[in-house]
Amino acid sequence: MFGGMEVRSILIALDIDRSVVEEAIRKKCQLILVHHPVFFHPVTKIDASNPASSLLIDIIDKRISVYAAHTNLDKLYYDKLATVLGLHNTELLYPAGDMKGSSQAGYGVISRLDEPVPLISLLDMVRSKLNLDFLVYAGDPGIQCSRIAVLNGAGGRFIEDAIAEHGADCVITGDVGHHQAKYASVSGAAVIDAGHFGTEVVMLGFLRDQIADCLTNTRDGKDIRIDISESEQNPMSLFSRTDNE
Incomplete structure (x- = not known):
């Protein structure tokens, strides 16, 4: 999290990937709230040739904070x-x-x-x-x-x-x-x-509503925009013989 930065727009997603980061940039979000963390294993170096590291570099460059709520x-x-x-x-x-x-x-x-x-x-x-x-x-x-x-x-x-x-x-x-x-x-x-x-993607609507309810009771909280990612897609697809017939 970037200390001292005011959050006016939040993007919620299941995972953080290139499409989610680009959507956050377009929507001028200061915070991306995800369920799955960017890294599941210890990171020993930040390498731009690595997809996850490349995302991290872009996030830092655009000063977008990321918070992951996983097993909790x-x-x-x-x-x-x-x-x-x-x-x-x-x-x-x-x-x-x-x-x-x-x-x-x-x-x-x-x-x-x-x-x-x-x-x-x-x-x-x-x-x-x-x-x-x-x-x-x-x-x-x-x-x-x-x-x-x-x-x-x-x-x-x-x-x-x-x-x-x-x-x-x-x-x-x-x-x-x-x-x-x-x-x-x-x-x-x-x-x-x-x-x-x-x-799991079905949880995001509940999370958005819960955050919105909490912010309603804070000063200026009602003015904070909270979106569920529109660009995130299921990474799995089904292939059958009829797809090419």
Whole structure:
């Protein structure tokens, strides 16, 4: 953060990349608020030939501050994906004991449906609610699902536990691996992989609204502009034979 700089415009994004930085420059933003940090590993040097370093150089040159809220936001917004999907009657799956100032925080929820629904209906609902072009799934499309585990981002590692220990018959998450999908399938359950981007970008609207509410109670806070990035895109695409036929 650039000390002493007045912030009048904030850009919120899931990741920081070239398109987000250029958008922030166009909109004259003083702060970019992202979920994922620029660097996930220690940096030993700033090299302009490295894409991440090049971004950092441009950010510093334009005097734009960057703040990343990563796992703390995951824990605080543990139920937001389920909210967007319209799933109610939820319970926190994995409580976090290290979140000060929050009575309930953690990772993931499990929702109990009033009536079982077939997996194919859940697939259609998730794709529609998250406005996605495609989904990846494992399991029989006709199986009936009534206990739905929902975990944003890289929730694949929790699939076995959600099914075996929490009785989930369907897990909605992102970044699902082969063996995790296979476990769900042979267990008679299902997995819907809506992608890391698809399951987390939905948090940004909640973050914008929460910041706006906080700023309303501060002097001149209502005059601060808060935008969700319009240029950020899902990095994943689906290729099929019909794309070239």
